[in-house]
Amino acid sequence: MAGDGLITVQSRFGVTETIDRLAEVVKRAGLVVFARIDHAAGARDVGAALRPTELLIFGNPRGGTPLMQDSQLAGIDLPVKALGWEDEQGNAWLSYNDPHWIAGRHGLGDVSRAAVAAIATGMEKVIAAAAGMDQS
Template identity: 35%
Template structure:
């Protein structure tokens, strides 16, 4: 089965809220969903495909923990991207390759299934991409769309 990255949605009264920066303003956006983990993973895969994003790898942290007699709530990292978006960022500043391809974490919490991803504006600041003409708002919009669709 192929898995794609998930984004977190915050719920308010059972409704999905807009993505929000995590505490500490560290560039992590998130959403929380009341939908079950496996459905969010499936919907994330579909949303990635529909947005033309290529899944490069998944890391099943929960399974890796269990394989080593450790406990961890279901947690997966999805690594995905689109070279048409990422390559110009790396051409601007090679160090951004440390944070690309994009990653999304999907994890089960007491509050629901949380999706988390890096805000591309934060990555631009972190790597000094301000002087480059990059479609950061478009990239952020795609990531938000993917997360919202996964969390439905």
């Protein structure tokens, strides 16, 4: 984990396919996809250029609600999200906020420890599957 709380994983696929895969994986895991934002399309709409960049916002109220009950301001970081983006060399990446960093940011206590650990494990699994890095 970098000091900024972000975890970044390289994808074997392009940005759009990676986000498509992520959306499918999270749905199969019983999570809800709340939104998908194509930042590059937004840039095109205003006549600007941006390499492929897409954000997927997803989660499950069963996981996030206990964190917000512990510290309501945790809602600024929930539901969880992952950013698919392309670097200057054309490589695709998935970046997301480390759930443990979110917990530290909001001073979440022992009550939230199990939920944070479950979210962290779940994020690792869905990100790895979407990026083509799962070990199954």
